[in-house]
Amino acid sequence: MSENLSGAPEGDGSYDATARIIDPGGDAEDRRFDAALRPRRLADIAGQPRVKDQLSLVLEAARRRGVPPDHMLMSGPPGLGKTTLAMIIAAELEVPIRITSGPAIQHAGDLAAILSSLAEGEVLFVDEIHRMARPAEEMLYLAMEDFRVDVIVGKGPGATAIPLELPPFTVVGATTRSGLLPAPLRDRFGFTAHLDYYPASDLAQILTRNTVLLDVDSTRQGIEEISGRSRGTPRIANRLLRRVRDYAQVHGEGVVDLSAARAALELFDVDARGLDRLDRAVLEALCRRFDGGPVGLSTLAVAVGEEPDTVETVSEPYLVREGYMVRTPRGRAASMMAWEHLGLVAPPGTPGQQLPLGDGPGRFNQ
Structure with a gap:
């Protein structure tokens, strides 16, 4: 059953993005801005040239053969355009797209309801696919490979598996943590793209x-x-x-x-290097309260008044990538760049400091 005119999701938690009508009572400026955020075609995307070339080849080959393309997996940090690419794939193929997410699929029946409503050639986009429940993952294996699902009717010894044939379709999965995907599921994707940060x-x-x-x-x-x-x-x-x-x-x-x-x-507390309030709070705590560390994640989170998951997933990736923080077996430590960014003098032994190479008792002269 397709989506109703109010844009409400289907009973299975997914929705047909191509049929969605935005509530006319919504804010016109927000709708105009959101519409401008997402490119409609591959040619409109700025950046990610390698992924664009690879994806263009896969889609063109599928169009020439007249068949749906292989299942695709998009991986990379949040905010780099995985959902946008999924919508572009459907637009390039001129087919509908149905959108759902891993956390919304907690039972095999949830996935069966979505799969049974797919049309031939349709794109099924599963965001955060690594968070699907295990029974649903096992059903998805069979659906991706053989285009069928086994619906269990009844319980106990009298239970019967009824095979349900599915039309050919394409699964596009998105994940921020590809390492959490089970190998059997990851291997069923014919094309994997990793999105990098943009210059x-x-x-x-x-x-x-x-x-x-x-x-x-x-x-x-x-x-x-x-x-x-x-x-x-x-x-x-x-x-x-x-x-x-x-x-x-x-x-x-x-x-x-x-x-x-x-x-x-x-x-809005965004400094010249892109660090926000939380980033600077983490560096301030590391340098001023813990003498540069190392310090455990939980202790660091308490010091800045945030949950450990927030520090680990929101602030830490950027700080580590840019060289402000170092992860060690004993905990998190501030690098020389962190001390310099805060305008503080780093103590001896800070990661990133120049080691003595002259005539003094440095370890390279021993």
């Missing part, structure tokens, strides 16, 4: 495109200031663009320029 130049191109679509005036310096603080993530870049636009409209002349960008990002 600032690609983010600037994305932001420039969005300002044009939104009819927002901007300058090159303003766009570059936002892209340089966006942590290589389009989702963050677009969120910062909204805040700078708001600041420019309220306190400026409505133009996203350098002065508006700097003032707005300072107001």
